[in-house]
Amino acid sequence: MSAEKKTDFHVVNHSIPRRDGRVKVTGKAPYVADLKLIGMAYAKVLRSPYAHAKIVSIDTLRAASRPGVYCVITGNDLEGLNPYYGHAVKDHPLLAIGKVRYAGEPVAAVVAIDERTAFEALEFIDVKYEELKAVFTPEEALAKDAPLLHEKQFEAGALRGFEGEVTAGKGTNICQQHRIQWGDVEEAFKKAAAIVEGEYYFPMAYAYAMEPYVAIADVTDQGVTVYSSAQHPFMVRHDLKSIFNLPVSKVRLIVPFVGGGYGSKSYTKIEPLVAACSWKAKRPVKLQLTVEEAMLTTRSDDAYTWMRTAVDAKGKIIARQAKIYMNTGAYAENSPLVVEKSTNRCVGPYAIPNVLIENCSLYTNTVPASSYRGFGCAQVTLPGESQIDELAAKIGKDPYEFRLANVAKPGEEFFPKMRPFDGTLKEDLETAAKAIGWKNPLPKGHGRSIACSGSDAGAYPLTSTAVRVHADGSVTIMTGSTELGQGSHTVLPQIAAEELGVPFDNVNVVSSDTAITPYDRSTGASRTTTLMGSAVLEASREAIQQMVVMAADVLKVKVEEIQVVRGGVRCGEAQLNWSEVITKFYALPDGEVIGRSYIRKSGKFSQLPVFWEAACTGVEVSVDQETGKITMEKLVTVGDVGLAINPALAEGQDIGAATMGMGIGLFEELVYEGSQLVNGSILDYRLPRFSDLPKEVELHLVQNQDGVGPYGAKGGGEASLNSMAANIANAVDRAVGVRIRQAPLTPERVWRALKEKELQNSKVQKFKE
């Protein structure tokens, strides 16, 4: 819990309009796609039509000799590089080497004077394949006679972020296994008063961002410079460093404006390929994927979950057991972390004394899965929060009351060895219930549900920053956190302005340039406000300490005599603002003070998770029983954020996340037919539209200043997604009495469930007669 509960805020806790809003909506914000380097060439990628095939030969001659083409690069041209990358395990070649593992995998790239010339040359590359048997689901991948995707073992990636071991190359298609266990599950299920058990499926989804992947690389004798839409520039730097075998100081990642991420922009994506193109073409190269190509680059892990949950006679949840199979696709990417997180997130946010969760991810010949907003939490919250409702129904309890009685309490160590729970779920649930009108009568065919989630969030605490106070009193924050649209470039200066007592407008942010900005491990897992926010707060205070010493020097008094006031110092009658301190100190209207801070896994951040990300969502749906179509009547979000540095932005994250979760609940699903992704375009892959938004929306924040972040803040931005699919499934059950254990709940699936119920009812009826 936060030591201080400051409440008299000047800048923080105010909904200041976002910094990047105007330039973005007026088209003035430069994204990587807008950048052009001198002598820059353009690359286009040839992709495999086969899901699994040996590459027998590649003939690039015809393509390479076309006018305007600088070079063609294939997996045969990578000598001198370490072409395998991956922060978890280095299993991913930057271009297919020897074989392809999914339809859509990059096999070659053409570098040419413009994009069209590069594209037109692609069909002149002759690739001979020898097709291999392929697997597309965990079940197929586990079969005895399944073909192996990866024959050899790989080096561990240096920035693992997870505890387990990736088992590729050990004679199976298992990518990773993870398990958590406490209490005695078998015993508990024997003693249980009631048990529910079921199988659930969470689909492959695409974390659609308006900006597809784009990068420009310039590889010279001086090193590697890459402009990219990446959200974790320092992680990408590491992969490039190892591919080119360079010191860290010679690899520079620059991230300008990013057009959304939602998980899809995390970790390394196309940067190694672009850099290899530049390396071979000996000039800067830009590669910009289309949305369809982006959909062949990453997706969410789909998950098959068997789960059972038990209660005792008093209605207390006493046990949960689950077995999960995740479909990780052709390469591990970030899935090992997703596996670990989804395993943990099967439990939360309930205090359950007996737990056994086993998780196994498998390599298959499909698009590699990686991060998706919520990191595995949505995958397991569909089963988890469905079972809470199923169990409540079974024992005749109101699901809302049932949750109230079982959620983790503030300060409770509900997950062994982890940070005690730092949220107030009871209050969150009550807020949601009030907002959704839980007890109010409903029209026929309508149903409500309230669900919650709690994730071990914040990733790993390793963050540094510099806050520069200039001679005129204005401030520059140097941050490695990337502005993805989440609002960090508004929130961070709010914190610096609050601490330094300077106007918000005078605080500028320089970000995500690994040659300039201090190290930050990642921009993900809702960690920026908590970790980078704390770093900015501490660096601001460190700058103040330096300026106190400087003021003492200037005023020729002892340091102890200097008193800090808002925006400056006082000593007796004398009062100096920061500008005066600095200019008097240097005896020129120039110079600066650099406040620094380093956050690591120690002090208040010594315990993981950094914080528990908790939220509730409430929905009211109506179901057209003839077509099975679900209409969202109302949505309520409750973000348990400790303190909202910027309430409007926090609410914006909540509605965004809930809408994304609604997409999965209602219609988002990547579909494979045989080896091919058949709806890999945004014409065919159904994303939420404005017209899908619930008729009524209420956004709430619960602010008890109970987080470890600045002023008691915690992260938000993922949690409202996690419970949405379960919420929709629960609300449909309450509306029309069918339990659907698979997302999305398409109209046809709902209709089938209704039909099945009718059939059962008529059978029962016949039996009675």
Add this chain to the structure above:
Amino acid sequence: MMPLRRFQMHQPKNVAEAAEMLAHYGEKGRLYAGGTELLLAMKHDLLRYEHLVDVKTVPGLDKIEAKNSSLHIGGTVTHRAIENSPLVRERLPVMAEMARQIANVRVRATGTLGGNICFAEPHSDPATLLLALGAKARVQGRNGERTLAMNEILVGAYETALAADEILTAIEIPLLAKSQRAAYLKFQVHERPTLSLALVLDVDASGNAITKARAVVGSVSLTPCRSDKADALLVGPRDKVEKQLADAAQVLAEAADPGDDLEGSAEYKRHLTGVFLRRAFAQALSGAPR
């Protein structure tokens, strides 16, 4: 979507010149209207043309006119223009309502009625309604003009009866008589309709009996489909027809013979045919003459 391959754009001054150009370029050329289908397919590298003949520059094809007992909508009239046309709204409101439900406003503002029909994408709102309304397409090629009924012009998925040099110049739609009622409904989850259903009923003076019916189910099979047998079941006293709606839907669905695809299973589409025929029937008879 990839960068567009190189192509040349041609701007004919009249229909005859457009037909000449199309004949001249043969397989390498294609008529280009709003481009909402054509350019998309070209960007996906599904279609390749070296020459595009821009029909929008031909004067006179973007008019909407009422003649005697029919409405003439030019080949390059956009969905948005139909939706907003006071003439269509007044004389054939069901057509304006249908147009309003097509795609999104960006596609409607650019996409044309001619382009929709001539691309012959199976999930088409206009094709479904126009077949029910008994509309005809005027087409013109180098060898003159001809008129085709909707079921004649639409022969398969992405397949029309047009010759390579022929251009759809207008759609002629008979206006509804005082005794006629029409309804158009669709069910949609993705970018295109999963099912579209149009119904035109002739009612007797009392309003209690249907003397003639024309039901069309679209988007579930390669071309919109109707059935004499289904239509026959929709004729008779209202309460009798109401009892026969399920049978009529079944006959209609059988004639359409839907397949399984990303929009849903054949079984589901058969079911939806029943749901929407019933809804369309109720709607057609509920309102004022359309």
